[in-house]
Amino acid sequence: MLASLAAAVLFGTAVVVLGATPAYAGTTYVEADPSTVHAGGRVTIRASCGDDNTSQATVESDAFGRVIVTPDQDILTGQVTVPGSKRPGRYSVDLQCQNGNTAVNTLTVTGTAHPTRGPDAGGGGTASAGTGTGGSGFLVGGTAAVALGLGVALLALRRRRADYGA
Known part of the structure; x- marks a missing residue:
């Protein structure tokens, strides 16, 4: 019992001191954060080209066009804005590495972040006659x-x- 407790404490200390290793270490991947965004919203792209993330790579999508991701603390990162005119839907996000590795993920674009009218929140005191409780x-x-x-x-x-x- 004491040995397993000591092992758990030692492991926890190692994670804090050495830092957590990414779950994707050594693999090729691309991800958009957030994975669902309003048209006109900003997206952070994180990617890895496998064991070598010292060279830039290209990420393309019909949602935002083309962006170059650059090395940043053992991963590749970049930011892009989805045009406000982009139609809602699911868009492929494609990574092309200089070493030939590729990866694909999906970005979901929803309608614009700024509605053209207020939300239907019920009949408050300022509601027009005939709607809600008034x-x-x-x-x-x-x-x-x-x-x-x-x-x-x-x-x-x-x-x-x-x-x-x-």
């Missing part, structure tokens, strides 16, 4: 609650004065 019920209920509170307060004051006068 604000008139809240106004009547609030007014009645205030009136009831004032009546109770006046009654309490009258009783207090009556008690002092007797």
